[in-house]
Amino acid sequence: MSHQPLLAVIVPVYKVEDYLRPCVDSILSQSYSNLRIILVDDGSPDGCGAICDAYAEQDPRVLSVHKENGGLSSARNFGLQYTEGCEYIAFVDSDDSIEPDIYEAAISYLEVHADVDIVGYGINEIRADGKFYCGEKEGRLFSREEALAELVQGFSFKVGPSAWSKVYRASAIGAIRFREGYVYEDNSFSLEVFNKINSYYLLPKGGYNYLLYREGAITSGFDTRMACLFDNIEDLQRRHADDATLCLYANTMAVNYLWMYWYQLYGAFVHKGQEAKYREITSAFLPYLKRARQRPFLNVIGTRVHSLKTWLFLHAPYTYTRINLR
Incomplete structure (x- = not known):
């Protein structure tokens, strides 16, 4: 790819001192190099803020920003303020990591297919007993209507609601934001975004390493x-x-x-x-x-x-x- 469009990667950071470095390192080591990595310190009370600042000093692609604690949605929305000039946007949760070539694969597809607004990829569940791929064996193109129907099922790995399993054209997100003050915000955000796209493509590979059942994670357990x-x-x-x-x-x-x-x-x-x-x-x-x-x-x-x-x-x-x- 001769010209690499700028990809913003927004990473909300809160009380993940033991996980933050592997997360950021996985983004910095991407084969796709034209990145703006936005580390949003969401008022973390541990050493996360200092870690974010250290990365920003070491690599000009990293931007470390700090705010009062407001939750995941607030941190993501805050990070979106710093995406001007970025053609693509991705999200990574700070206790997870990504595979080294996933952004290159996603953006290569988006650059060739102007009618596709979002590229998704499978996830690798990181469990105590190993790494397990959850995704498809073959790629598939979805129309807007097909993607919406798949998204609202509630049990599909093809078009899941998670914001972190996709690369978006910045224009697809536009002015849409995550609802603040509430958890489980990805579903409504994804539905609002998918409602305005042309089409969606699913890569047949695992790109996101999702850590299951981290103590303190908001998605652990039922309540x-x-x-x-x-x-x-x-x-x-x-x-x-x-x-x-x-x-x-x-x-x-x-x-x-x-x-x-x-x-x-x-x-x-x-x-x-x-x-x-x-x-x-x-x-x-x-x-x-x-x-x-x-x-x-x-x-x-x-x-x-x-x-x-x-x-x-x-x-x-x-x-x-x-x-x-x-």
């Missing part, structure tokens, strides 16, 4: 904060009430994620004799479930049996889950 995911989706619907298509996909995402979480929570707690905990957590989802069943949604699976199962779940979630998972 009532999961309700934030559905609150974020409803906020998206409120903000775009005049966009019937986006609201349809948003409610479809809500329905499918409610279904998925109900299953996961049943398996995590009821099968272990902790039904009270299961009821406590799922009760936080009930208001969202009641509103979701009153709004239109798509049957992205397509079968009549699935449609009937979805109706039963939305109207009697505890009965449906108990019958199907007994």
